[in-house]
Amino acid sequence: MQLVLERRAERSTKIAILSPLLAIALTLVTMSILFAILGKNPAMALYVYFIEPLTDSFTLMEIAVKATPLVMIAIGLSLCYLANVWNIGAEGQFIMGAVCGSYLAVVTNGTDPGPWVLPAMLLMGALGGALWAMIPALCKVRYGANEILTSLMLVYVADLIMDYLVRGPWRDPQGMNFPTTASFDPVATVPTLFETGRIHWGALVALIVVALAAVMLGRTIKGFEIRVVGAAPRAAAFAGFNSKRLVLFTFAVSGALAGLAGIIEVAGPVGVLQPGISPGYGFTAIIVAFLGRLNPVGILIAGLFLALTFIGGEGAQISMKIPLDLTKVFQGILLFYVLACDSLILYRIRLIASPKKAIHGTA
């Protein structure tokens, strides 16, 4: 017997939907084995990871809070990946968005400047993220530099810039030397949606972003351009689409969305600019984008699912002493299976009985 990957004449829509679910199932099996090796009860661990957070209104809201930046960043990244542009540095764009937006909050701190501050901060955040993303985009278009490397390396530059600012010029004078800015004024804070819990208006912004992306990809010529450039570059050039301009466009949009997510995170749930504002949202969003099949609605669902792993991971650390790093292992395994299962969309697996080795004459 022999396993053969056979190309399908057309991509299978059924498998396109099933593939992420299959990937999740395989991940859960692998995780169970890992839990067992660590000496934990797999059933118990999976319950703490994936079910328990769904049983409590507080953790449900926390899932939405965590999903907000993930979804916003992943939507931007999906535009890049559809166009075959590999922005890996969303984490850096997230941080630079947070830094640029925070600038206004820091300089107006304690002066009660009025309600214009928050919108201006959001704008600055988006702009900061977009400009940071333009560095790898321009390097690629102008000099042919590989955007995977440049965008990734700029993450660490952004991280250090923020580190310098909160330890140096922007440090809170009353902060007992902790590396953090002063708490943002209420006018510089994203309001929460309800009296209790941390869920904030940013969650609605994320939903609007999902809707806009769905319309753009499905209905507009720009969305079509993005898909053609990614799927068949030469056909796109033949159609008259300019692939260089599209690199700049997708980087700018994804940078702006990451930056916006950054400033919303800082001005919302966190409330100050400080190191560690992101538990790797920019990187996890890459998994969200692929798990969601680079489709806006899929990304929304995938974002909520990965937010669940963050919350579940914290719960598992507290109640079962499972290391928090296992959450990252989980996310890595998930991405691995998602990409593997994707091959089933274009290929089918067939078992073929290997023919007898008949020998004919001598050649």
Added chain:
Amino acid sequence: MLNPASASSPSARAPLLQAIAMTKRYGSFAANDSIDLDLYAGEIHALLGENGAGKSTLVKTMYGLIQPSAGELRWMGEKLELTGPSDARAKGIAMVFQHFSLFDNLTVAENVALGLDGVESFAAMSARLAQVSRDYGLPLDPNREVWRLSVGERQRIEIVRALMQNPKLLILDEPTAVLTPQEADQLFTVLFRLKSEGRALLYISHKLDEVKRLCDTATILRGGKKISTCDPRKETAASLARMMVGAEIGEVKATSARATTVPRLLINDLSLEPDDPHGVHLKGISIEVQGGEILGIAGVAGNGQDELFSALSGERLAPHEDNVIIDGHAAGHLSVTDRRKLGAAFVPEERLGHGTAPRMKLSENALLTGHAASHMVHRGFVDKPKTLETVDKTTKTFDVRKAKRDPEAVSLSGGNLQKFIVGR
């Protein structure tokens, strides 16, 4: 050492390879529908048919590249199930593809070594390569890099590589498409020699004169079905063509040229540096095309046709804007989109990946070239019914055969996709 062990004479009428009721379905579409074919040693067998008739599918099945949906192959009377091309090669079936599978940056000998399944040393292989190419009058320098070679020389590598496996059956897919008439004559000498050695040859071609000159038997396919097997030497080119298309071919009459005051297309002294190191430099090209005129560009493939096409379509811009003049407008600096707005339309050589995006639906591929000049886009939004309308209209006018209303481009056969591209 090159004589096949079973060098039986052609008169011993036992087929070397027998295809019985070969069928290959893609979804509900049958690319091959119950085709029978007998190939005999010492015979050149022609496979004729229009684009999309199923020729490529049939030979790919015989070379183990495609698994048939039904039917069976018999090799010297025994049932044959191929698991892949290497299996086919082991049996003694070799194939020379229309599109070469060579690495430009490797030498001739390295390319040949990569294509062989054997275990002999590189030195022994090189010696054998020199021997085979000398024996058959196919001169090759084993140490030259492929990108320095002409198209004819590249084909020689493919043929020598196939011969080094000492095949009993050699399949050639449109081998003369890329050759000059002189090179084609050289190739025919080699083919006659192979035939006289008792090998079977399956020869795919469109050129009926060649087939009449070269082949002993011809099988004609149409729409995936076998129409007939005949002796091409006893047929006329017209009768062969009639069997291929299934209808009398009307004499093509040019409608009287509409008098145009300005030429539709004018190329003035166009020179263009290639943008990749293996490309061709265009030098001082001037062409004028009037309305109602068809202008052919002759030349062996790979001598600048691609580059000229890019310069005409606007995928590459000309140095001066009046190098290319479309309908009286200087277009040398215009983009593809702007040239389409001037009323130009383009059909590139490469159907998949250049003319169409393979994994996109036909309606989306209609939008690909129609987004500028037709009314498919309103304020940035795509009018989906309009794109589907274009697909339906093209399907009707040009008889595009497909399995459903709006399939992906890649699922169409080459010929049908070509009709769609011309139609849109």
